[in-house]
Amino acid sequence: MRLVGVELRRLWMRRVTWGGLLLALVVAGLAVVTQIGAAQPPSAQEIAQAERYYAEQAEWWQENGEQETASCREAQAAEPGADYGCDRLEPQLEQFLPSSSTFVWHETSGSSATGGLTGTETAAAALSAEVAAVQESLWSGWSSLSSAARSAAPAFLMLAFVVGVSFVTAEQRTGALGLWLTFEPRRSRVYGSKAAAAALGTAPLVLGGWLATVGGLYALHAAVGTVGTVSGDDWAQIAAFSGRLLLAGALCAAAGVALGVLLRHAASAIGGAALLLWASAGFAFTLGTAQRWLPVLNLDAWLRDGAIYQYPARAADPSGEASVPWLTGVVGGAHGGLYWLAVVAVLTLVAGAVFCRRDLD
Amino acid sequence: MIDGELAVETRGLRKSFRTLRGRRVGVENLDLRVPVGGVHGFLGPNGSGKTTTIRMLLGLARPDRGTATIFGHEVPRHLPDVVGRVGAIVESPRFFPAFTGRSNLRLLADAIGTPRDRVDAVLEEVGLSGRAGDPYRTYSLGMKQRLAIGATLLKDPDLLIFDEPTNGLDPAGIHEIRRTMRDLADRGRTVLVSSHILAEVQQVADSVSIVARGRLIAEGRVADLVAGQAGQAVRVGLASDEVAVAASVLGARGLSVERDGAALVVEGAGAAAVNRMLGEQGVWARELAPRQVDLESVFLGLTQTETAGESV
Numbered sequence A: 001m002r003l004v005g006v007e008l009r010r011l012w013m014r015r016v017t018w019g020g021l022l023l024a025l026v027v028a029g030l031a032v033v034t035q036i037g038a039a040q041p042p043s044a045q046e047i048a049q050a051e052r053y054y055a056e057q058a059e060w061w062q063e064n065g066e067q068e069t070a071s072c073r074e075a076q077a078a079e080p081g082a083d084y085g086c087d088r089l090e091p092q093l094e095q096f097l098p099s100s101s102t103f104v105w106h107e108t109s110g111s112s113a114t115g116g117l118t119g120t121e122t123a124a125a126a127l128s129a130e131v132a133a134v135q136e137s138l139w140s141g142w143s144s145l146s147s148a149a150r151s152a153a154p155a156f157l158m159l160a161f162v163v164g165v166s167f168v169t170a171e172q173r174t175g176a177l178g179l180w181l182t183f184e185p186r187r188s189r190v191y192g193s194k195a196a197a198a199a200l201g202t203a204p205l206v207l208g209g210w211l212a213t214v215g216g217l218y219a220l221h222a223a224v225g226t227v228g229t230v231s232g233d234d235w236a237q238i239a240a241f242s243g244r245l246l247l248a249g250a251l252c253a254a255a256g257v258a259l260g261v262l263l264r265h266a267a268s269a270i271g272g273a274a275l276l277l278w279a280s281a282g283f284a285f286t287l288g289t290a291q292r293w294l295p296v297l298n299l300d301a302w303l304r305d306g307a308i309y310q311y312p313a314r315a316a317d318p319s320g321e322a323s324v325p326w327l328t329g330v331v332g333g334a335h336g337g338l339y340w341l342a343v344v345a346v347l348t349l350v351a352g353a354v355f356c357r358r359d360l361d
Numbered sequence B: 001m002i003d004g005e006l007a008v009e010t011r012g013l014r015k016s017f018r019t020l021r022g023r024r025v026g027v028e029n030l031d032l033r034v035p036v037g038g039v040h041g042f043l044g045p046n047g048s049g050k051t052t053t054i055r056m057l058l059g060l061a062r063p064d065r066g067t068a069t070i071f072g073h074e075v076p077r078h079l080p081d082v083v084g085r086v087g088a089i090v091e092s093p094r095f096f097p098a099f100t101g102r103s104n105l106r107l108l109a110d111a112i113g114t115p116r117d118r119v120d121a122v123l124e125e126v127g128l129s130g131r132a133g134d135p136y137r138t139y140s141l142g143m144k145q146r147l148a149i150g151a152t153l154l155k156d157p158d159l160l161i162f163d164e165p166t167n168g169l170d171p172a173g174i175h176e177i178r179r180t181m182r183d184l185a186d187r188g189r190t191v192l193v194s195s196h197i198l199a200e201v202q203q204v205a206d207s208v209s210i211v212a213r214g215r216l217i218a219e220g221r222v223a224d225l226v227a228g229q230a231g232q233a234v235r236v237g238l239a240s241d242e243v244a245v246a247a248s249v250l251g252a253r254g255l256s257v258e259r260d261g262a263a264l265v266v267e268g269a270g271a272a273a274v275n276r277m278l279g280e281q282g283v284w285a286r287e288l289a290p291r292q293v294d295l296e297s298v299f300l301g302l303t304q305t306e307t308a309g310e311s312v
């Protein structure tokens, strides 16, 4: 316990850690700045124009609406099981207003928010309740908060990882670890205290960055009057997300310590992680359903309490004529969390064992 | 040669390293014995395995085989029991470069639960109080070395291990380190100091172990080692017309005799014996001098034979 305290103190004596905190705040600032445009409400001019277009369309619908609906129904009847949405053809004013993002997003029933997916031929039928739950979550739709959850939150985790890596590689490089071990030779304790200090000590960085982001976005929307409705349940979800992010940060920092010990050099540990990120972003779909074991997807699933991925169905007909349909899979939040817990536990055990046996200068 | 209570003892210690060109032996079957109290020199040319031995004593490297004890505790297994009594500097001082000298020592003190005021006392003791607030990387080599000594003193240790502590220091720094080691020994501590330069250790060491190529080749009290060699050679000054007679007289007694102008260098007997042998034959030496042998020549002689023997 004493060692954890000492290591925590050392962590926050390091410039890398303070630099990480500073960077986290910069990321938070950027996350807010990039939302400035989208958060603006439509101007009076835009509204007037939208109303003009709407009036034109409404007039046209007055004359042709019935006919349109009928022909839509006819086409729909020809294809059993299909939903052409014939009841929703009537033009609405919102469709003509330039959209502005809100602080949080709510799935408005029957809206076209899930249209991107239902549009694909096979996915519509395959859309399970699970997928729908993910798509309707606060963290999926279009809002300042969900985009920050996708862009800023992972950046905080990366910072925690890098701080964790550098926490152990620097002392291996300078040889200060050797001196340290002549004061405390019980290596498993030494390793444990470093991992624990990194996991606990990077929390202010992750949480600070995230809370600054949430606060900044709220302030932005409040300033331009586009906060929208934020229910108590929404705040509870935001709090839950923050908690999950905090745990993920601790795991990322511990993973950083483990990789730093295993690979010894900060460049190899950070480079290795970057390579993994790049590969899983670029080539994930080729893995099919095995994607559910990708670290990044699981992290995303843990943070947002469920994530979906897509993969091409194996073509039943090998002619290759028909376009290959895409299927949607789901990774649950618990799956993601347990996956990461297991990965970090294994990494820690391996790195700890290596650390206990390794010869040091 | 070295007996009584031992601060450090190794038996059959061996360590090899895997390298690209196969295994390299760093320490081979080493039996090192360091008596309690006094300064013990651990001598050997570069690459003879001194640092490797010290790393094994401190649990930083694992021996392939053999055992080591510190104050009777087997290490590395029972190192935690005894580490509080051991202060060590391995090779060069190694601290966190960006932290100040004081922060570096405070971290170490906190790790072992030493009160904070001990840090300032130690900094005062090694003369670093004035610069304690500067980052370690701005220190001169001598200051770094002093900070390292300060770190070892945080524990108030019974055994201090200094690995080539004077490397790179100026004469004043070397003198300072030597005095520190002597002081520590005089206050009842055991100091184990390694060096590849004998002259550095000869003046302070009470006993030495000499290693070459990872093996122990001599050990004992400095006085004994020097005396053991000094008794073997005598320079005999003679009248020039008596040199040949004297040489044959001594040669007949089985001594090795070498001519050196109007003198003979005789090996194999002490000055008194040589004097008697010559006197009995009516030859009177004008001058008799046991040849000055210092540890340096013992060291060079031992380590060179060892090296020569190895290369055959």
Ligand SMILES: Nc1ncnc2c1ncn2[C@@H]1O[C@H](COP(=O)(O)OP(=O)(O)O)[C@@H](O)[C@H]1O
Pocket (backbone or CB within 6 Å): B017, B018, B019, B024, B025, B026, B027, B044, B045, B046, B047, B048, B049, B050, B051, B052, B053
């Ligand atoms: N980590 C290592 N890897 C490979 N060889 C090593 C390593 N450490 C020491 N050696 C080798 O072991 C031998 C003894 O080295 P060392 O103990 O440093 O000698 P000394 O301290 O007496 O100068 C040398 O030949 C050295 O090259």
Ligand SMILES: [Mg+2]
Pocket (backbone or CB within 6 Å): B047, B050, B051, B052, B091, B163, B164
């Ligand atoms: Mg050495």
